[in-house]
Amino acid sequence: MTLRTSLKMIKLSAVVFASVGIVFASKYYQGKSQNKKLQQEIQLEKITHSNELTEILSRYDATLNENKELLRQQNAPQQTVPANIKPVATVVAPTPKTQEIRQEIHPNAKKIDSLKNQLKEQSDQNKSLATELGELSSKYRELKKRNDSNESALALSKNLTAINVYANGIKIVSNNIIETKRFSAIEQIKVCFTLLENKAAIKGNKDIYIQIVNPDNKVVSKNGDFVEEDSRLLSYSAKTNIYYDNEELDVCVFVDPNKNDIQKGDYEINIFSGINLIGSTVFSLK
Incomplete structure (x- = not known):
């Protein structure tokens, strides 16, 4: 293989590595942008969920107070109970309103967990792309160095002696x-x-x-x-x-x-x- 052919192959390799590097860089920055957008969505979801949770808890507290009042009224003595008979505790089943509040809390928490998992996957993908981009950049610099060296050798070989x-x-x-x-x-x-x-x-x-x-x-x-x-x-x-x-x-x-x-x-x-x-x-x- 002549020096000229070797130089052409190295130039072609450098172009290929540069093209692949550009593709990886594009994917990396696209992933970084998606990661940022996902973080913003999670932050917005957290704020929305926090507001909804505050409202739900407020309603939950109100309902809990109502249940306590009902329980107090039901346990209030209507007649004299003999001393040898122990009072039976009354268990109040959750009202439909309480169950509804619990159902509202569960989907929001599940959605935030899902977004967190997506964010972690995106972050891992960005790290992988960044590593590959660094390796490609290193290979491209080495090829460019060899290309410059061969060009110098080729130019020197054209000189008269x-x-x-x-x-x-x-x-x-x-x-x-x-x-x-x-x-x-x-x-x-x-x-x-x-x-x-x-x-x-x-x-x-x-x-x-x-x-x-x-x-x-x-x-x-x-x-x-x-x-x-x-x-x-x-x-x-x-x-x-x-x-x-x-x-x-x-x-x-x-x-x-x-x-x-x-x-x-x-x-x-x-x-x-x-x-x-x-x-x-x-x-x-x-």
Whole structure:
């Protein structure tokens, strides 16, 4: 499996996980909304039940007082009872009104218990959805991290690579090009390198920038040239444009330096494709 195919599969997985996550999030917040609505219903039922219960208890107390009065009247002595005969307690059966009050209390209490059970089930379901949503979010973050990493690797694989970077001073004598290490005799600096074969790179014209840094850490440049890309600035000494067709390619560039930038010491040579560093070397002048 190629890096590109792997990247596509990871992107597809990330999209799938994101979609599933959205569905779970929707269910979770829908359940949360239903839970809130259910709590409001229970609170309203409690208030209603409390009012009804107060009214019922008031009626119940009134009925109970009536029963007590009836009981007192029935137990009142109508005639003298011999001392050897014990009075028989009279049990008053609940009146229809009392039974009616008890029947009214029972359904309301049962309805509140039912709503409490529904609320508990909804709460358990919301907790389960929240757990699943957290797991999906974690998987999505991991996939995104791997996707970003693979994209970086893919972008890096498309970059050019310069090897065998070589530099030296040049002086011209009678139309002959002579390499020299003496800084006082230098007229140009010759920089050569090889671009490696890269089938992943995009074919076409490429801007290659040569940066020469002198011992004082100053970029050797006759005109102070620089290029800006992605809000980054690159100072360079020379620029060349080549056509790259994914095959190995040898390149040489002659740099006209500012004489004031040339001195004895070590020079750093950097090769850039765009603003991406693709190769470097060090050479010395004496």
